[in-house]
């Protein structure tokens with residue numbers, strides 16, 4: 001399969017050879033398998049690699065500078081994090097914490113205070129502890145008033161609200177319909193792991209060059225926002241729509257997004273208040 005040029009394709013290590021295309025995101029379950037295959041991989045096309053554990057990074061030292069590295073932090077062993085600090089502090093490394101991790105808030109804040117790039121991948125609206133999300137939004141807003149913060153996608157969400165950029169949870173979740181493709185372990189192509197089962201575009205074997213965008217699942221995703229306004233859904237008048245883009249309700253139109261809505265609108269309001277305060281200060 002040769003995907004269109006603008007896409008980044010997330011692909012498991014075992015299927016990387018079945019794909020042409022300019023930008024790959026390699027998902028690796030077993031670091032030893034990556035080390036074994038490393039000399040034969042198309043590094044010029046690989047933009048980032050996700051590894052199962054922060055402990056895997058030292059084994060890839062010879063390849064550090066080639067790509068961005070995403071490493072899951074499982075458990076809550078701060079001592080181990082400190083041992084790995086020199087390698088983890090590289091600009092090209094991001095430490096990932098799962099959105100359903102019971103220590104989500106503490107881990108992101110501890111890692112960030114150690115000057116690590118931290119991220120909580122948006123995988124599924126239900127997977128996130130909303131109380132922790134709310135606390136993290138407050139942490140990012142308060143801390144970013146005095147120094148740069150490194151917790152994604154929250155920093156990007158605040159920046160988007162401040163600069164009125166045209167980005168939504170779809171982008172922050174890596175589900176931009178015109179930029180992201182996902183190949184699962186069985187070779188099915190879709191936009192993401194979240195929608196791989198319910199909205200597949202086809203399989204690597206079925207999809208020939210340029211055919212992704214003619215699949216029914218792609219067209220449904222592409223026309224989704226337009227349909228929300230045409231049908232005058234609740235999302236079309238929701239104050240959180242500029243940040244949400246109805247990402248929360250794509251898989252389940254009945255999804256109860258009330259708490260999310262509060263978190264997103266309070267983030268927008270807090271950013272607006274801060275901007276107004278700065279503007280007032282400039283005119284005094």
Ligand code: SF4
Pocket residue numbers: 234235236238239240241244245246247248249257258260261
């Ligand atoms: S917060 Fe809920 S109602 Fe608002 S845009 Fe998102 S999904 Fe729609």
